[in-house]
Ligand code: ADX
């Protein structure tokens with residue numbers, strides 16, 4: 001599992017998964033963990049970015065964790081280096097049980113509380129009454145409206161009083177994210193810090209293996225990018241990293257949390273729209 005394999009830096013997920021030596025099928029570590037050239041330097045730069053965030057923003061800095069594997073790596077680094085950075089997550093009400101189970105696991109492992117921000121109940125009730133429980137499949141506008149109620153509104157409360165937020169964005173994740181810097185203006189008066197910007201998928205899993213970082217078991221089921229349950233499926237061989245997110249859409253596949261990296265597409269909607277053909281999930285496909 002170790003050994004320097006420099007040509008694999010930033011390889012697409014499909015190539016990484018196809019490598020000889022990917023023995024432990026069914027384990028994301030077995031499939032993806034590789035030590036590639038410059039790994040230790042990338043870790044060192046990430047630690048510097050996190051330390052600088054703590055120094056520059058103090059209690060104004062917050063780790064925004066989706067509880068996905070990248071965020072678990074960042075949490076491990078925060079804990080390992082004793083950085084005074086708080087953690088918070090957005091519980092949309094549509095997350096997998098496996099995702100939510102990481103909140104107590106983080107506490108058990110690191111002694112850190114994750115503050116949970118949920119949508120406003122009345123807004124959800126109103127939205128569901130107007131549009132149904134799963135309107136996201138009917139149009140991009142309705143999907144974004146759901147993200148608005150379940151993610152963006154709680155995000156604004158989560159970030160209130162904060163000056164910087166730390167995310168797990170990586171350049172390799174999608175074309176939209178190819179330019180992600182270590183630090184940027186989030187367009188709403190805060191600094192967004194992306195300490196894993198230059199990490200590859202192999203780096204992430206190598207770190208998880210090295211440090212036995214707890215992670216969502218859904219990653220072992222070919223879900224590299226995990227969001228809400230109705231909007232996430234497993235990916236198939238050769239598919240992009242984010243192919244399992246909003247897979248029925250031909251859109252920039254962003255929910256608005258990271259608007260600066262999304263294409264400028266459609267606005268929100270709150271009322272019902274005509275039904276389109278239902279999506280078919282390839283859930284369970286093998287990567
Ligand atoms: S998303 O915009 O498509 O949902 P993605 O799942 O790739 O984003 O996650 C990118 C980063 O956004 C995560 O590393 C995390 O910092 C933040 N993020 C995404 N979802 C959440 C969430 N539910 N709670 C807190 N932060 C989140």
Ligand code: SF4
Nearest residue numbers: 136146147150228231
């Ligand atoms: Fe709603 Fe799906 Fe957006 Fe989650 S990802 S808030 S379920 S549309």
